[in-house]
Amino acid sequence: MLRSCAARLRTLGASRGGARGPGAARRSFASEEVVDKDCALPNPSWSKDLRLLFDQFMKKCEEGSWKRLPSYKRSSTQNFKDFRTHYVDPKLLKEEQMSEAQLFTRSFEDGLGFEYVMFCNDAEKRVVCFFQGGPRLQGVPGFTHGGAIASIIDATVGTCAFRAGGVVMTANLNINYKRPIPLCSVVVIDGQLDRVEGRKFFVSCSVRSVSEETLYSEATSLFIALDPNKKLT
Numbered sequence: 218m219l220r221s222c223a224a225r226l227r228t229l230g231a232s233r234g235g236a237r238g239p240g241a242a243r244r245s246f247a248s249e250e251v252v253d254k255d256c257a258l259p260n261p262s263w264s265k266d267l268r269l270l271f272d273q274f275m276k277k278c279e280e281g282s283w284k285r286l287p288s289y290k291r292s293s294t295q296n297f298k299d300f301r302t303h304y305v306d307p308k309l310l311k312e313e314q315m316s317e318a319q320l321f322t323r324s325f326e327d328g329l330g331f332e333y334v335m336f337c338n339d340a341e342k343r344v345v346c347f348f349q350g351g352p353r354l355q356g357v358p359g360f361t362h363g364g365a366i367a368s369i370i371d372a373t374v375g376t377c378a379f380r381a382g383g384v385v386m387t388a389n390l391n392i393n394y395k396r397p398i399p400l401c402s403v404v405v406i407d408g409q410l411d412r413v414e415g416r417k418f419f420v421s422c423s424v425r426s427v428s429e430e431t432l433y434s435e436a437t438s439l440f441i442a443l444d445p446n447k448k449l450t
């Protein structure tokens with residue numbers, strides 16, 4: 218699996234031409250023009266497994282029960298802008314650094330870090346994430362770093378909470394790591410909103426192999442919907 222992953226990255230190097238895939242959004246960012254492409258679409262680094270899962274769920278989207286969630290290096294949604302103006306103390310912001318700010322799980326070059334796509338089913342209060350961890354996410358040799366697994370779990374269960382509760386932040390994330398995830402393999406993270414108590418959103422998830430035979434990790438989490446009358450810092 219590692220060899221094919223490295224091979225894909227070699228071809229990727231040859232093909233990297235900044236192709237503007239579908240869903241590309243043009244924006245000027247700190248004087249240079251940055252093309253924010255939708256990263257939740259296939260690129261040459263995606264393995265056969267990841268493409269198969271993507272195709273399977275795109276068919277479910279056509280049936281209407283599931284929806285693919287686009288994903289960008291930088292979020293320009295109104296939610297995000299409101300968050301910044303409302304919750305981020307301008308004194309803490311160093312504008313020149315902020316222009317470099319990117320979503321952590323989207324800050325690696327194609328194929329090297331987090332390759333993933335999320336689909337949501339709001340009726341079932343579920344978010345499913347298909348994740349392929351690249352060679353820059355190595356922990357112990359040949360396996361994916363526990364912190365990288367925690368990050369993609371946080372993003373998946375956080376998106377589940379976000380879909381139900383709007384602007385949320387992680388208050389608690391508990392992960393049981395049952396089996397190590399081979400580097401560059403594809404896993405399925407299945408997030409489920411379990412219950413809501415006021416501003417508290419309880420979300421759990423499993424991380425399984427594509428065949429569903431191996432349970433890699435299980436997690437529970439608590440997200441809090443932010444109180445607009447409370448400062449964060």
Ligand SMILES: CCCCCCCCCCCC(=O)SCCNC(=O)CCNC(=O)[C@H](O)C(C)(C)COP(=O)(O)OP(=O)(O)OC[C@H]1O[C@@H](n2cnc3c(N)ncnc32)[C@H](O)[C@@H]1OP(=O)(O)O
Nearest residue numbers: 294371372375376379386387388389417441443444447449
């Ligand atoms: C389009 C793009 C999509 C994008 C989708 C984006 C998905 C986001 C995914 C990434 C999210 C992150 O990584 S966020 C980054 C990591 N997280 C953080 O940095 C958060 C740091 N913590 C905080 O800022 C704060 O603790 C908050 C905001 C979480 C909560 O503060 P608060 O709003 O003042 O709430 P507070 O009154 O303290 O607590 C409210 C209730 O929750 C309970 N509570 C609070 N913390 C805990 C806790 N750890 N464990 C148990 N219970 C807790 C309290 O007891 C209380 O219960 P009761 O008395 O009401 O019963």
